[in-house]
Amino acid sequence: MQEQFIKYLKNKSKNNTSFVDEMAGVLDIGYDAAYRRINLKTNLSLEESVKLAKHFKISLNKLFEIDSPDHIVVELPPLPKNEKGLEMWFKASLQNVLHLTKEKEAEFIYSGKDIPLFHLLTDSYLTRYKMYVWLKDLNEEMARTKISFDDWMKQIPVSLLNSAIELGELYKNINITELWSDNTVTGTLHQLIYYFEAGLVSKEVALKICDDIDLVIGHTEKMTINQSILETDRENSFKLYKCDLHVLTNSLMIVTPKQKVFYVPFTVLTYFKVEHEETCLLMHDFLRKQMSNSKLLVTAGEKDRTLFFNKIHSKIEITRQRIIREDAMTFL
Template sequence: MFQKQLLDKLQLELPANTSLNEAIATALDISYDAAHRRSSFKSKFSLEESVILAQYYNLSLDRLFENTKDEIIAVEKTKLIHNETELQHYFDKSYESLYPLLNKKESHILYSAKDIPLFYTLENNLLSRFKMYVWLKLLDSAMVSKEFDSFSVSLSTLQSATALGNLYQNLNITEIWDITTVNSTLKQIHFYNQAGLLSNITALKLCKDLKLLITTISEKVKTENENYKFYYNELLLMNNNVLVSTKERQSLFVPFTILSYFQTSDRITCLQAEAFLNKQLQSSKLLNTAGEKEKLTFFNKVYSKIDALHQLIEASQILDFE
């Protein structure tokens, strides 16, 4: 019964021009005749073959049983990060996971941006270095008293981060933001500045870099830019969920802890996530096609937040009596 359910599920997921026997032979690296014996139930799949077949075509084995509840799905979890080496490994594994999806011509990313999308802060600049500092401060016990101005990462870590960040360029992307999307980055700058681990001069530079990043994003929000859609949602807070869709499959990435996430390609779950995100889009404002006043209103509110922190840091310099 399991073998029939597995084959029925596989048949539903295959492109129209791919035969069942061809799919089995490709995934298991066996002959066409051996594949035919399995598809005709003359031979049984071994447990290892079932797992390989399911992984190759992103099938959820837990859904092959009739009594499986819709509330239970199989997910893949990224490893937790405790130091820079593991941070680089995270960048590399994320790249390996996303590249096969994003390399397809018809791929699409739908990003619910509670925080500034990770990919924007994976460059070789001051803001990106600061974000890595924050992540490692929270994850690496050896970083407890480390000041930002004395912090650096290896060239290989920077290269891995940049490679992952570059995946986000020239893609079909839809982002949903709200006014609070920049809050966590602003809080991080303010916190470490107040804690004495981030100098006033560097904190002010970070504010300028953050404002430059927001300006760069705002310049992409144009009517004619069909590959980048920017939505503003005034009603709901985002959750950093990311849905990647291609012609053949979908994958949902859900935050787990700092940086780490759950990933699933379960078809029903991804469709449910897509339906929910589409509802968010319906209650959001597409700034690409909005009037100039609406665009300026949104981005000016974001700039005002950054300016407020910039002024606060400047004021603390003036009022420093020691």
């Protein structure tokens, strides 16, 4: 196990001169003593392992992965159970990806069962509505009071909205690749009809949310054609694939020249964070295969691209008319 641990530390080391010197400095021991530990002639103590883990910024849970190739360790985020918790979730997400804006080759690959978070965090009715829905699912007290979206929107904390918008702005500085299907927007439209029919969203506001969804799709189409994130001075790429073969999952993979990490959702706004190298490689390979079996809409031809976006706009219009007429939806 120590041999695998030392190899892992060497890969994490940024010392361009001597790994032995770096290890000796961290453990406050001599060069020869550090050399003996690296060459397995002396065992690392638990205290020394903790010091090394802190220095190289790795979790000691990684030791479990190193010694048990058939098991992996995942990280869980805090569950946002109220407005303050949701604000902290946005801020924590911001810190998790802030450093990626400094890496030109960093890329997000998103498997979009639903509209990706990247598109939702703006100063809009849609953003406020999505936060309302998340909190309705997570906050038992809010669910019991049956507060409507129209009423909740009047008392939304400014700091909560600002933290959401700040995270949305950050995503504009990263290369984005997304996979969508014909049903990527359907879940959001279903959800809107549900809350409208339950009397928790007024007709006027529901129609404004439809308008916001329309704007998101129109903006996404422009980014798809331009192959870039719009409204930014940086040249960050945007690629959209239409996937017909596989079921999409709302999974996010972050790819940098040094590391791959992916996030797998399992409840509302909660996810498993996976850094296990071999598992990340498998996930990355799977996403690449999905792309190879999908249509890159910028090269698929104007007809295919136009049909795809027109179909989504048509679903939004049917939802809009359903809200106006209060009849049954027919597009599902």
